[in-house]
Amino acid sequence: MSSSSPQDGGIPLSNSVVSEAMSRYNLAPGTPRTRLARLIRERELRRISRSGSVEDISGGVNREEDFSPFSNDGESSIYFNEEGLTDGIASEDGEREARPKQRLLVVANRLPVSAVRKGEETWQLEVSVGGLVSALLGVNDFEARWIGWAGVNVPDEVGQRALSRALAEKRCIPVFLDEEIVHQYYNGYCNNILWPLFHYLGLPQEDRLATTRSFQSQFDAYKKANQMFADVVSKHYEEGDVVWCHDYHLMFLPKYLKEHSVDIKVGWFLHTPFPSSEIHRTLPSRSELLRSVLAADLVGFHTYDYARHFVSACTRILGLEGTPEGVEDQGKLTRVAAFPIGIDADRFTRALELPQVQQHMRELMGRFAGRKLMLGVDRLDMIKGIPQKLLAFEKFLEENPRWHDKVILLQIAVPTRTDVPEYQKLTSEVHEIVGRINGRFGTLTAVPIHHLDRSLDFYALCALYAVTDVALVTSLRDGMNLVSYEFVACQAEKKGVLILSEFAGAAQSLGAGAILVNPWNITEVAASICYALEMPAEEREKRHKHNFTHVTTHTSQEWAETFVSELNDTIVEAQLRTKQVPPPLPVDLALDHYKRAGNRLIILGFNATLTEAADNPGRRGDQIREMEPKLHPDLKEPLKKLCNDPTTTVVILSGSTRISLDENFGEFDMYLAAENGMFLRSTRGKWMTTMPENLNMDWVDSVKHVFEYFTERTPRSHFEVRETSVVWNYKYADIEFGRLQARDMLQHLWTGPISNASLDVVQGGRSVEVRAVGVTKGAAIDRILGEIVHQQMMREPIDYVLCVGHFLGKDEDIYTFFEPELPCDPPVATRASSVDAVQPNALRMSPLSNGCRASRNKAHRPLSDKRPGNHHHHHHHHPPLTTWQPLAFDKLLLHEGSSVLDLKGDNYFSCAVGRKRSKARYLLGSTDEVVALIKQLVEPQAELGQAV
Numbered sequence: 013m014s015s016s017s018p019q020d021g022g023i024p025l026s027n028s029v030v031s032e033a034m035s036r037y038n039l040a041p042g043t044p045r046t047r048l049a050r051l052i053r054e055r056e057l058r059r060i061s062r063s064g065s066v067e068d069i070s071g072g073v074n075r076e077e078d079f080s081p082f083s084n085d086g087e088s089s090i091y092f093n094e095e096g097l098t099d100g101i102a103s104e105d106g107e108r109e110a111r112p113k114q115r116l117l118v119v120a121n122r123l124p125v126s127a128v129r130k131g132e133e134t135w136q137l138e139v140s141v142g143g144l145v146s147a148l149l150g151v152n153d154f155e156a157r158w159i160g161w162a163g164v165n166v167p168d169e170v171g172q173r174a175l176s177r178a179l180a181e182k183r184c185i186p187v188f189l190d191e192e193i194v195h196q197y198y199n200g201y202c203n204n205i206l207w208p209l210f211h212y213l214g215l216p217q218e219d220r221l222a223t224t225r226s227f228q229s230q231f232d233a234y235k236k237a238n239q240m241f242a243d244v245v246s247k248h249y250e251e252g253d254v255v256w257c258h259d260y261h262l263m264f265l266p267k268y269l270k271e272h273s274v275d276i277k278v279g280w281f282l283h284t285p286f287p288s289s290e291i292h293r294t295l296p297s298r299s300e301l302l303r304s305v306l307a308a309d310l311v312g313f314h315t316y317d318y319a320r321h322f323v324s325a326c327t328r329i330l331g332l333e334g335t336p337e338g339v340e341d342q343g344k345l346t347r348v349a350a351f352p353i354g355i356d357a358d359r360f361t362r363a364l365e366l367p368q369v370q371q372h373m374r375e376l377m378g379r380f381a382g383r384k385l386m387l388g389v390d391r392l393d394m395i396k397g398i399p400q401k402l403l404a405f406e407k408f409l410e411e412n413p414r415w416h417d418k419v420i421l422l423q424i425a426v427p428t429r430t431d432v433p434e435y436q437k438l439t440s441e442v443h444e445i446v447g448r449i450n451g452r453f454g455t456l457t458a459v460p461i462h463h464l465d466r467s468l469d470f471y472a473l474c475a476l477y478a479v480t481d482v483a484l485v486t487s488l489r490d491g492m493n494l495v496s497y498e499f500v501a502c503q504a505e506k507k508g509v510l511i512l513s514e515f516a517g518a519a520q521s522l523g524a525g526a527i528l529v530n531p532w533n534i535t536e537v538a539a540s541i542c543y544a545l546e547m548p549a550e551e552r553e554k555r556h557k558h559n560f561t562h563v564t565t566h567t568s569q570e571w572a573e574t575f576v577s578e579l580n581d582t583i584v585e586a587q588l589r590t591k592q593v594p595p596p597l598p599v600d601l602a603l604d605h606y607k608r609a610g611n612r613l614i615i616l617g618f619n620a621t622l623t624e625a626a627d628n629p630g631r632r633g634d635q636i637r638e639m640e641p642k643l644h645p646d647l648k649e650p651l652k653k654l655c656n657d658p659t660t661t662v663v664i665l666s667g668s669t670r671i672s673l674d675e676n677f678g679e680f681d682m683y684l685a686a687e688n689g690m691f692l693r694s695t696r697g698k699w700m701t702t703m704p705e706n707l708n709m710d711w712v713d714s715v716k717h718v719f720e721y722f723t724e725r726t727p728r729s730h731f732e733v734r735e736t737s738v739v740w741n742y743k744y745a746d747i748e749f750g751r752l753q754a755r756d757m758l759q760h761l762w763t764g765p766i767s768n769a770s771l772d773v774v775q776g777g778r779s780v781e782v783r784a785v786g787v788t789k790g791a792a793i794d795r796i797l798g799e800i801v802h803q804q805m806m807r808e809p810i811d812y813v814l815c816v817g818h819f820l821g822k823d824e825d826i827y828t829f830f831e832p833e834l835p836c837d838p839p840v841a842t843r844a845s846s847v848d849a850v851q852p853n854a855l856r857m858s859p860l861s862n863g864c865r866a867s868r869n870k871a872h873r874p875l876s877d878k879r880p881g882n883h884h885h886h887h888h889h890h891p892p893l894t895t896w897q898p899l900a901f902d903k904l905l906l907h908e909g910s911s912v913l914d915l916k917g918d919n920y921f922s923c924a925v926g927r928k929r930s931k932a933r934y935l936l937g938s939t940d941e942v943v944a945l946i947k948q949l950v951e952p953q954a955e956l957g958q959a960v
């Protein structure tokens with residue numbers, strides 16, 4: 013995921029904040045302070061607790077013969093202990109006493125059991141087929157409830173009650189979906205739209221859509237079904253539960269659950285790939301789906317690639333900030349990470365010891381004696397690449413006549429989603445290809461392909477895996493593909509070869525041991541078949557060993573524990589982060605103090621503070637409009653009133669140029685401080701500057717060349733040359749490319765030929781700014797106020813300060829300038845090599861320019877003193893321009909010797925706009941809120957208050 017700059021909010025958590033939050037949230041003393049340290053410790057604790065259970069298992073009863081979770085003999089054959097569904101080989105109850113069990117609500121479209129009605133009130137439960145169910149069956153260490161659809165329509169209440177009872181024994185809770193919803197939501201939106209799209213098969217064409225009604229009605233049904241799941245979860249939710257939502261069927265669930273209660277811990281895991289953002293952006297409901305998922309606290313994927321695609325979709329489609337941790341939206345972080353699923357490998361290795369499985373293996377070996385056995389096990393789904401597999405096998409036979417009659421491909425094709433027309437078409441297509449190949453290469457006694465349109469029971473499957481020479485997985489895309497894991501787990505003896513599609517998530521974990529192929533390249537797959545069949549034993553062993561180690565250590569139990577542990581930690585982390593977020597501005601309080609004050613100072617930023625919001629929902633803003641910022645039209649009237657109030661001084665303090673401030677604010681009676689305070693003007697008078705005559709601006713041309721170079725190479729970026737700074741902005745460029753370019757640019761500015769110039773390089777969220785060294789708003793405010801107090805011949809102390817802006821991190825020193833009790837900040841950090849050469853006079857004159865109030869109290873010079881130099885007219889850059897000799901505000905006293913500022917702490921309101929982390933005391937969400945605030949300030953009651 014992408015990197016963030018310090019200005020993006022990378023303010024580190026201070027120790028005191030962490031300790032306070034830890035005690036507030038009942039974190040045990042000794043709890044590590046960083047996320048990583050906590051997670052590593054959690055993992056250690058799990059290992060310790062597990063090593064205890066291993067001893068117990070070794071001394072325990074062998075219950076293997078009880079075990080037949082995947083039997084499809086019609087009986088309810090999965091086993092449950094008090095935690096719910098288990099594989100029947102779970103460890104004894106006492107084994108995990110050391111750690112309390114986490115209550116977990118597992119929500120997936122499909123329950124691990126599907127129901128078959130045998131009578132009005134009689135139900136038979138069968139284990140559902142699919143990787144999601146297989147993986148979750150291996151998860152034991154939680155007190156889990158399962159919530160999902162039982163795969164059947166139950167229209168009558170009697171039936172619903174009976175089924176709920178039967179499922180309750182298995183700790184399963186049904187969501188009853190009627191036929192129409194299943195048709196629109198499951199067959200339609202899930203399996204005809206999201207499934208193919210997420211697997212890079214594109215959106216259906218209109219004619220395909222027509223068969224399942226319109227996209228919109230399917231989407232509505234999808235949302236409705238998600239709401240039904242949410243309702244059932246809410247009914248069964250208990251405080252402290254973790255709710256783990258699974259898969260593309262339930263992308264709205266995190267949002268609905270958080271709407272029910274923000275305190276629910278919600279995780280969402282996707283079992284399929286998440287495609288490139290370029291694919292996702294074709295989906296009409298792309299933004300809604302992303303935003304709903306982002307409501308979760310933790311979002312998980314099988315691979316880093318899928319996670320990266322998701323973050324990228326959120327940055328490119330929603331315009332949000334991608335960080336190494338996840339996706340940030342106005343300070344709220346949704347953690348995004350990869351959690352590769354696994355299997356319960358022990359279940360398979362132990363099953364191979366069972367007499368019935370051994371018997372089965374003997375039968376199979378007898379039947380296929382003298383031939384090598386190749387195996388494919390897939391749901392009959394277009395993503396599994398079954399036609400491609402068959403065609404590659406055909407090509408292999410065609411090119412290697414010596415293998416005719418010596419090899420057989422056994423393809424188990426489990427029927428799935430049979431109500432969806434695409435799947436029906438695929439079935440006929442596959443049958444046709446099998447028929448053709450068998451016709452072409454078959455003999456009187458044997459055919460090269462055995463194709464079964466059915467599922468097998470667990471024993472049969474294990475036996476098959478164990479006797480196979482080469483497993484062939486040719487998925488065109490596959491979230492993970494657990495069949496490849498299961499095959500490896502069963503090959504301890506035989507050490508067969510795995511041919512694996514590079515487009516399956518499993519390729520990332522089993523890639524080293526498997527032969528990776530591109531399933532679209534039939535020639536390559538055919539050659540790999542030959543290579544695998546003829547591979548020397550030594551190489552097979554090496555490859556197998558590698559994969560076996562992975563499969564037996566990265567188990568489904570480990571997967572679930574890691575996910576839940578990270579989810580729990582995400583909540584801790586969020587609470588720690590929340591501590592850092594300033595509260596919203598208490599508007600009533602701000603108004604109340606405003607009313608009571610007799611001499612007010614209002615400092616306002618311009619860009620993104622007083623400008624109209626340029627962002628449309630779901631899109632990024634309008635570049636042309638933002639390049640020439642304009643005052644929000646609704647502000648004209650209230651701002652005029654505010655400025656006309658004789659007891660209120662308004663200062664616009666902005667990075668913008670004098671020209672821009674003149675254009676936007678020339679008509680108001682106020683002070684304008686352009687270019688971060690390097691220029692000052694009362695709108696009744698002329699511009700003045702504190703820039704020393706000899707200010708060295710030679711660097712501007714060199715920086716301009718650098719900016720031109722990058723602008724030429726970064727579409728939709730632009731730069732602006734101001735009098736004291738140059739700003740390059742890439743907000744509208746491709747975000748990731750823009751960041752890369754910015755990184756290169758910063759590197760060059762910091763270390764290249766101009767690194768010795770006296771300049772500050774300021775990194776913004778989507779900008780790079782180069783300024784004369786030492787220029788910040790906080791540094792300038794001292795001189796500005798000195799001048800204003802002097803010009804106004806102020807008699808009353810300033811007893812109310814409101815400072816509102818959307819400032820760069822570096823300029824946030826303005827907020828701390830007015831803080832009564834802050835310790836002195838260290839001087840502004842700079843990369844400049846020769847500060848003195850360009851330091852504005854005031855910065856040299858005043859030792860207090862960092863705004864430390866404590867030292868300001870030592871002010872000693874009464875205002876009646878004449879300051880040295882007075883007004884000088886200088887022709888500097890933009891003549892005519894007065895150079896004002898700054899009178900340090902912090903040295904000013906009123907005539908009777910009292911301080912100019914009368915801030916006791918509660919009459920000072922600093923407020924950041926549209927930021928989440930800030931040095932300001934408070935936050936306002938948007939420019940609209942600023943508009944509302946200013947309107948309220950000038951409302952009649954505020955004026956009334958003033959009179960009091």
Ligand SMILES: O=P(O)(O)OC[C@H]1O[C@H](O[C@H]2O[C@H](CO)[C@@H](O)[C@H](O)[C@H]2O)[C@H](O)[C@@H](O)[C@@H]1O
Nearest residue numbers: 122142143144259283284353490491492493494
């Ligand atoms: O429930 P169905 O519609 O019958 O489909 C079965 C499951 O198919 C998908 O499985 C995925 O999950 C596996 C485990 O994470 C993964 O290995 C595989 O690559 C995926 O295709 C689907 O995501 C599940 O929701 C379905 O239940």
Ligand SMILES: O=c1ccn([C@@H]2O[C@H](COP(=O)(O)OP(=O)(O)O)[C@@H](O)[C@H]2O)c(=O)[nH]1
Nearest residue numbers: 141142143144146391426467468493494495
């Ligand atoms: O006859 C069968 C064939 C397959 N499976 C199981 O179905 C799952 C398939 O998972 P995979 O991740 O490979 O793909 P998915 O079907 O979930 O897309 C595996 O656990 C198999 O053991 C099964 O129970 N019976």
